[in-house]
Amino acid sequence: MNLTGKLDFRPKLLEVFSSYSAARFKSDLIAGVVVGIVALPLAIAFGIASGVSPTIGLITAIIGGFMVSAFGGNSVQIGGPTGAFIVIVAGIITEFGLTGLAVATFMAGIILVLMGLFRLGTVVKFIPYPVVVGFTAGIALTIFSTQMNDFFGLGLTDVPSDFVSKWGVYFSSFGKIDLYTLSVGLASLLIIILTPKISRRLPGALISIIIITAATTLIAWLRPELQVETIGMRFRDMATDLPMPHGFTLNMEIINRLLPSAFTIAMLGAIESLLSATVADGVTGSRTNSNTELIGQGLANVVVPMFGGIPVTGAIARTMTNITNGGRTPVAGIIHAVVLLLIFLFLMPLINLVPMSCLAAVLIVVSYNMSGWRTVVGIFHSPRSDIYVLLATFLLTVVFDLTIAIEIGLLLAVVLFLRRVMENSQIRVYSEQLDVAEGTDFDHHEVLKVEKGVSVYEIDGPFFFGIATKFDELMRSTMHDKPTVRIIRMRKVPFIDSTALHNLELLITSSQKEGIEIVLSGVNESVRKSLHQAGIDKLIGEEHICDHITNAVVMANAVAKRAGES
Numbered sequence: 001m002n003l004t005g006k007l008d009f010r011p012k013l014l015e016v017f018s019s020y021s022a023a024r025f026k027s028d029l030i031a032g033v034v035v036g037i038v039a040l041p042l043a044i045a046f047g048i049a050s051g052v053s054p055t056i057g058l059i060t061a062i063i064g065g066f067m068v069s070a071f072g073g074n075s076v077q078i079g080g081p082t083g084a085f086i087v088i089v090a091g092i093i094t095e096f097g098l099t100g101l102a103v104a105t106f107m108a109g110i111i112l113v114l115m116g117l118f119r120l121g122t123v124v125k126f127i128p129y130p131v132v133v134g135f136t137a138g139i140a141l142t143i144f145s146t147q148m149n150d151f152f153g154l155g156l157t158d159v160p161s162d163f164v165s166k167w168g169v170y171f172s173s174f175g176k177i178d179l180y181t182l183s184v185g186l187a188s189l190l191i192i193i194l195t196p197k198i199s200r201r202l203p204g205a206l207i208s209i210i211i212i213t214a215a216t217t218l219i220a221w222l223r224p225e226l227q228v229e230t231i232g233m234r235f236r237d238m239a240t241d242l243p244m245p246h247g248f249t250l251n252m253e254i255i256n257r258l259l260p261s262a263f264t265i266a267m268l269g270a271i272e273s274l275l276s277a278t279v280a281d282g283v284t285g286s287r288t289n290s291n292t293e294l295i296g297q298g299l300a301n302v303v304v305p306m307f308g309g310i311p312v313t314g315a316i317a318r319t320m321t322n323i324t325n326g327g328r329t330p331v332a333g334i335i336h337a338v339v340l341l342l343i344f345l346f347l348m349p350l351i352n353l354v355p356m357s358c359l360a361a362v363l364i365v366v367s368y369n370m371s372g373w374r375t376v377v378g379i380f381h382s383p384r385s386d387i388y389v390l391l392a393t394f395l396l397t398v399v400f401d402l403t404i405a406i407e408i409g410l411l412l413a414v415v416l417f418l419r420r421v422m423e424n425s426q427i428r429v430y431s432e433q434l435d436v437a438e439g440t441d442f443d444h445h446e447v448l449k450v451e452k453g454v455s456v457y458e459i460d461g462p463f464f465f466g467i468a469t470k471f472d473e474l475m476r477s478t479m480h481d482k483p484t485v486r487i488i489r490m491r492k493v494p495f496i497d498s499t500a501l502h503n504l505e506l507l508i509t510s511s512q513k514e515g516i517e518i519v520l521s522g523v524n525e526s527v528r529k530s531l532h533q534a535g536i537d538k539l540i541g542e543e544h545i546c547d548h549i550t551n552a553v554v555m556a557n558a559v560a561k562r563a564g565e566s
Contacts, residue, residue, distance in 0.1 A: 008119055008291040012075045013330040024329065031327030032335025035078055038203040038321050039065070039336060040343060042366070044231070044351065045205075045359045046081040049146055050089040050310055052098070053235045054351060055344075057081055059242065060304055062340045064312030067300035069333025073121075073292030074277040076284060078318040078333050079300060083366050084272055085265070085311045087142045087397070092261050094161055100258060102248050102305035107255065107262035109305075112269060112298030121290025127271060128413040130382075130390040133375050135405050138397025140370035143363055151360035153181025153228070163398050181228050181357045188212045188361035201325070205362045212358045213350075231359070232352025242344075245306040264406055265301070265311050273297050273314035280319050284328065317369070385416040418466055425461025427474055448553045453484035453560035456553075460492045463527075465499035472503045484563045485556040486511060489549055491522030501534040508539050517559055520545045521552035 039061055047057020061080035068079025092101045115121070145166055149156045154173050160166050188208045195204035219226050232238075277288040293314075300312045322332050379390050393409035450456060457474070461467060488504075496504075508518045518540050523531065528545065531537055537545060546552040 007117070008289065009116070009295050010073070010289055010292050011071045011296065011330075012073060012289070012292075013070055013334075016075075016329045016331065020329070020331075025331065027326035028329055028332040029335055031322050031325040031332040033339055034201075034203075034325045035318055035322045035327070035332065035336040036339025036343070037206055039078070039080055039315075039318050039340060041203075041205040041209050041359070041362055042315075042318070043081055043340065044354070045362045045366070046083060046086060047310065048231070048235075048356075048359060049083075049086045049143065049363055050081070051093040052089075052310060053238060054231055055235075055238045055348075056308055056310060058340060058344045059307055060309035060312060062242075062337050062344060063307055063309060064300045064304045065340065066334055066337035067303060068273075068296055068312060068314065069330040069337070070296075071292075071299050072296030072314075072330065073289030073294075074280060074314070075286050075329055076280050076319055076322050076327050076332065077273070077277055077288075077293070077314045077330075078322050078336060079273070079297070079312050080315055080318065081310055082272060082313055082315050083143055083363070083370055084136065084139055084268055085313070086146070087139050088261065088264055088268065089310050090146075091161070092258075096258065096261075098308070099248060100254075100261075101310065102308070103250065103254055104258045104261045104265060105301050105305040105309075105311050106248070106250075107258060108265035108269065108311060109298045109301030109303075111262060111266035112294050112301060114298075115266070115270060116291045116294035116296075116298060119291050121274065121292075121294050127267075127410065128386075128389060128417075130379055130386045131393050131406070131409040131413050132271060132275070133372060133379060134390040134393025134409060135397045137371050137373070137376055138394045138405060140367040140372075141398055143370070144367040147360040147363050147367075150229070150356040151182070151185040151364065153178030153185075153357060178228075180226055181355075184212060184216060184228050184355050185357035185361050187215075188355075188358040189364065192361060192365050203321075205365070208361065209354055209358055213354050216355050217353050228355045228357060230352060230356065231354045234356060235352075238348060238352070242341075243307050246308075247306065260407075266298075267406055269297055269301065269311060269313040270294055272316075276314035276316040276319050279316055280323060283320070283323050385420065389413045389416060418464075421462065421464075422466045422470065425459075425467050425470075427467070427471055428458040428460065429455065429474075448550065449557075450553060451557040451560040451564075453563060454487065454553070454556045455483040455485070456487045456489060456549075458489040458492070463490070463493045463496040463500040465497055468497075468500035468503040471500075472507070475507055482514065483516060484560045485517045485519060487519045487521055487549075487552050487556050489521045489552070490524075490527060491549070493522075493527055494524070496527050496530050498534075501530065501536065504536060505534065505539065508536070517556075518544065519552045519556050521547075521549045523547065 043057040043061035044054040045057070047054050047060065050057070065078060065080045068077055072079070089101060092104055096104070142163065145163060148154070148170050149159055152174070154170070154176050155178070156169065156173060160169060191208040191211060192204040195202050195207050216228050273293060274290055277290070277293055280286070281288055297313060304310070304312050322336070327333070376390065379386055389409060389412050392412055393405050396405035396408055459467065459471060511518055520531070520540070523545055531545065546555065
């Protein structure tokens with residue numbers, strides 16, 4: 001977790017050209033075109049749901065998708081806007097505006113690059129699974145909630161942002177349902193659901209948009225009184241040219257206000273991209289360079305906001321579409337970005353005709369797929385601590401916001417993990433006799449005689465702040481015994497933290513004042529190094545730090561005998 005050694009940044013694109021062939025390019029070309037077509041409705045839908053225009057959604061997919069493929073550490077990763085960011089992006093825009101979103105996304109990009117440089121790619125994968133499932137399910141429910149207005153054609157212009165108030169407004173407004181809009185939404189939903197039953201290669205969302213857009217346009221031409229709100233009606237005068245890059249102001253006040261949001265974007269982007277990369281590796285047999293992937297994702301999020309875009313990350317559905325259609329190198333991802341660019345430059349007028357209720361149907365299916373309800377049900381058969389973390393993260397995501405959910409979810413997971421470690425860590429006390437092989441798989445048992453005046457305490461597990469407090473309490477409760485020597489057996493201590501070192505120093509000092517010697521036994525190299533750095537060896541003497549319990553008991557027995565004879 002440092003910058004020493006060789007920089008871990010090796011984009012997969014650089015590895016391609018040494019053995020690239022015409023046949024491989026053909027496969028990448030087909031996959032790139034298919035993924036570009038599949039990504040089109042999702043980019044538009046995610047852009048609108050996030051509170052920006054469909055133009056911004058497409059620009060994000062074009063620039064972000066290109067950079068993730070060009071600089072990432074996975075051969076088949078497809079980057080772009082995803083449903084996971086809808087909630088956080090909409091919240092930032094509501095509170096800080098588009099400029100605030102650009103700054104937060106830029107800062108998130110910097111955080112991701114730093115995470116890659118400091119080689120935190122593997123660490124991110126260890127975020128507790130219940131936390132990931134909880135906020136993913138919470139995001140799915142929130143996305144579903146945001147689509148009710150357009151799906152039912154309620155015509156609401158000022159929908160509350162919080163979950164409870166939003167549904168209160170919906171329930172009070174269901175008498176205003178537009179049946180024609182609802183029928184368009186239901187037809188779109190039906191097409192999306194049935195298309196995979198015909199062929200899994202067909203993009204249901206795109207098929208639905210094409211059929212429904214053509215049908216509603218024809219109906220509006222034949223029956224002008226039958227109108228459904230379209231993208232063009234809501235977002236007028238959409239740009240059809242790529243915007244010029246622009247900067248934004250950064251100062252400490254802005255950084256302090258937006259840092260929590262930037263951290264959430266970075267963590268969410270890291271989790272989703274590495275999760276997508278892991279799934280892709282399992283299918284293709286390739287191996288992702290996690291640190292390079294984080295740097296590539298970070299660079300994409302640094303550049304995209306300069307063009308007005310929203311956060312970028314790896315998209316599992318589009319990545320799997322790329323794989324199933326033959327994509328095996330980053331060239332397919334670059335072609336997907338080029339396809340989107342051509343659509344953006346030449347077909348934007350047609351996008352204006354897409355009904356909003358059709359896009360709502362697309363996002364409803366996306367939210368269902370995101371919910372992972374089968375996984376949620378499975379976790380309910382796990383230990384209670386995992387269930388509590390899942391429920392807390394889910395409820396915080398839905399009722400409050402994603403920033404709080406991730407922070408408290410991670411904190412709760414850490415606390416429950418430490419509690420589990422403490423419950424499984426033990427401190428044993430021995431006197432008179434000690435079996436050297438107790439707690440091991442050895443058949444040979446050597447029983448050591450412990451002289452009167454010698455107490456042996458064994459710590460079984462990491463000696464960190466939780467166990468340090470537990471050990472300190474045990475020491476205080478046995479202070480009245482006042483032995484001559486205390487042996488602290490540490491053969492099963494893999495590491496020791498600063499709190500434990502401080503408590504150990506206090507114990508040694510107080511024991512020495514009472515004439516009690518301390519002997520440490522079974523200290524491994526890592527723990528011994530920590531003891532030396534803390535000066536414990538100088539405090540008790542190097543000879544009092546033994547590598548085996550036999551040596552420690554011999555030394556302690558000799559000290560106890562001398563004390564008994566004097």
